[in-house]
Amino acid sequence: xxxxxxxxxxxxxxxxxxxxxxxxxxxxxxxxxxxxxxxxxxxxxxxxxxxxxxxxxxxxxxxxxxxxxxxxxxxxxxxxxxxxxxxxxxxxxxxxxxxxxxxxxxxxxxxxxxxxxxxxxxxxxxxxxxxxxxxxxxxxxxxxxxxxxxxxxxxxxxxxxxxxxxxxxxxxxxxxx
Numbered sequence: 466x467x468x469x470x471x472x473x474x475x476x477x478x479x480x481x482x483x484x485x486x487x488x489x490x491x492x493x494x495x496x497x498x499x500x501x502x503x504x505x506x507x508x509x510x511x512x513x514x515x516x517x518x519x520x521x522x523x524x525x526x527x528x529x530x531x532x533x534x535x536x537x538x539x540x541x542x543x544x545x546x547x548x549x550x551x552x553x554x555x556x557x558x559x560x561x562x563x564x565x566x567x568x569x570x571x572x573x574x575x576x577x578x579x580x581x582x583x584x585x586x587x588x589x590x591x592x593x594x595x596x597x598x599x600x601x602x603x604x605x606x607x608x609x610x611x612x613x614x615x616x617x618x619x620x621x622x623x624x625x626x627x628x629x630x631x632x633x634x635x636x637x638x639x640x641x642x
Contacts, residue, residue, distance in 0.1 A: 548605070548606075548609070548615075549615060551615070551619075553569075554601070554605070557601065558601070559600065559601050559602070560583070560598040560599065560600065560601060561598065561599050561600075561601045561604050562596060562597075562598060562599075563577060563596075563597050563599070566580075566599055566604045569622075570604050570605065570607075570608035570618070571608060571611075571612065571618065571621045571622060571625065572604065572607060572608055572611065576607055576611070577597075577599065580599050580600075580603055580604065580607065581599070581600060581603060582597040582598060582599050582600075583597070583598045584596070584597055584598075585598060
């Protein structure tokens with residue numbers, strides 16, 4: 466979209482030093498269409514989030530985590546295949562906090578923004594922002610998709626740990642030098 470004052474005058478059109486550009490009609494139409502589509506999506510998401518439960522918590526479409534099979538796997542996907550759990554996941558809660566999702570599953574905030582969550586009052590202080598709890602099943606699935614399976618996720622965790630260690634080691638060396 467061309468803002469007021471962004472259009473080139475006759476004298477500027479011939480000047481190669483000018484970096485301003487004029488949007489074509491097709492580009493303007495595409496921008497308008499994308500803006501309308503984004504606003505429509507935003508409206509539907511807002512309606513989803515505003516569904517309030519009897520206990521006062523807010524919910525976005527949340528799938529309840531699956532039950533574990535006897536061999537340590539959980540049903541995964543529509544084809545009823547199974548996925549192996551890591552040791553810390555065996556007796557873990559079916560919900561995961563934002564901090565835990567970012568640290569253990571190595572997911573960025575952008576990915577968490579599109580995940581389903583349940584909003585609950587903050588246990589630390591009622592006046593603080595409500596905490597968001599994510600379905601561990603969905604977070605696990607997204608993390609493994611992002612890093613190419615369980616091995617990729619474990620490797621990413623190890624890489625981040627190594628990077629943190631190196632950073633701390635360098636700080637220590639500077640401190641004692």
